[in-house]
């Protein structure tokens with residue numbers, strides 16, 4: 001209650017099939033020369049958006065890999081400069097969106113990406129980003145963060161500034177219809193983790209609370225439907241909305257130890273972000289239970305069961321892995337992962353003040 | 368009115384705190400282990416202190432404290448009003464809130480110094496002593 005802050009710097013438009021008329025939204029933003037950023041996997045979707053954007057897209061960079069990378073960010077910024085772009089159009093999942101946001105930073109501020117680490121270092125607006133998510137989970141289309149993997153150190157580096165928020169987010173559930181069940185489940189759990197960690201965060205505030213609770217309840221209800229039947233447009237629509245609400249919530253409330261550990265797993269072992277969160281969420285929640293006060297009870301009311309039980313039964317219903325060793329983490333990694341997690345900014349918003357030993361124990365429980 | 372009248376007041380208090388830390392058997396080695404060079408830039412009054420755990424420290428110290436411009440390339444720079452630093456060292460400031468409200472600016476991989484927060488806890492006890500001895504207002 002000491003201090004909270006909230007704003008959504010991003011204009012959000014949402015509607016079925018909306019990406020096919022994205023040119024109207026780009027025009028409203030005054031954006032005329034865009035570099036389209038995407039990854040090879042969603043290239044067909046990106047091409048559809050590109051056709052809709054018409055002559056407003058002047059180039060494409062589609063070499064983005066999961067977990068993002070410093071090198072790709074700088075390459076995208078260089079290409080955007082070469083093309084004299086006046087915006088970046090990001091079509092994809094979290095890695096694509098975060099790459100675009102970080103590339104906008106490098107484009108506007110110059111230098112190398114890692115030169116710009118810190119808090120309160122960005123003082124002016126960046127190259128505008130138009131974000132079109134093709135997964136329902138990241139929330140990056142509205143968040144003030146960009147998380148990029150530093151391939152030299154095997155760590156995830158977070159950038160935070162309201163200037164990193166995209167100028168425009170286009171939510172079109174049709175783009176998520178083809179997402180396979182496994183990815184639907186994992187990215188959906190990322191959204192749920194955003195919501196629950198934002199609600200339990202030491203930086204939680206009244207506005208982020210409302211968004212987080214709404215998002216958590218929606219994910220619990222709609223994610224199984226979207227996983228079982230990917231063509232269920234209604235479920236896809238609600239999941240995309242929930243992901244965006246959770247993104248707004250954690251943008252200001254921050255996340256906690258689950259994300260700190262997930263970033264460590266992504267940095268060291270390249271575990272996909274959603275999967276890492278899915279596996280770690282029940283363990284992180286259990287760890288935080290003693291520090292959560294009445295917040296666990298409130299969550300329980302909204303989720304219809306004890307939060308840990310609700311998350312476990314959801315993960316079971318949608319057949320997500322439940323063990324870190326299923327995703328390439330080994331016993332010998334645990335100490336290093338705990339150390340990395342303690343270096344992650346998210347750990348400072350965790351409701352329970354964590355030590356490396358405790359975090360290692362949580363990781364071990366999830367192994 | 369600012370807490371500190373001149374840069375010398377900053378050095379005689381916050382600088383003295385860091386000097387104390389460099390000799391403290393508990394705190395000193397933990398900062399030294401970081402191997403970091405941290406530059407603190409203060410305003411009102413303009414002043415700066417560098418904590419250098421990269422260079423070989425002077426005899427009897429775990430790291431070097433340099434008051435005034437040091438000409439070193441820091442790993443992390445923390446910038447704030449000297450008043451904010453005064454409140455911080457009394458242990459009365461939530462760092463996340465201070466960063467969120469723009470009272471502090473951090474340039475560089477800030478997580479590397481956030482990691483030091485548990486280690487510096489003894490300094491919150493020491494600083495009020497130093498500040499009171501120098502006739503500065505308390506922070507009750």
Ligand SMILES: [Fe+2]
Nearest residue numbers: 190194259273
């Ligand atoms: Fe996430």
